[in-house]
Amino acid sequence: MEKSNRRKMATWIGVPFQMLATIFAGYWLGSWLDEKYAVEKNWWTIGLTLFAVLISLYQLIVQVQRMGKK
16 A cells, blocks of 8 residues: 555544544533533534534645645
């Protein structure tokens, strides 16, 4: 297997972990803010988790575009 193929494969293997870390960070920050400010319906958790999902999808799109250019 060529080095470039290995590098591409390593990049794609890392994508789900990067997405998971981003989404978890949004969830964790939101739940911490909900607990700190005693919000009744967990709005921070919902909002920041959804925002983290959008960020991770954006990162995925950018990576796919970069891989397409190479």
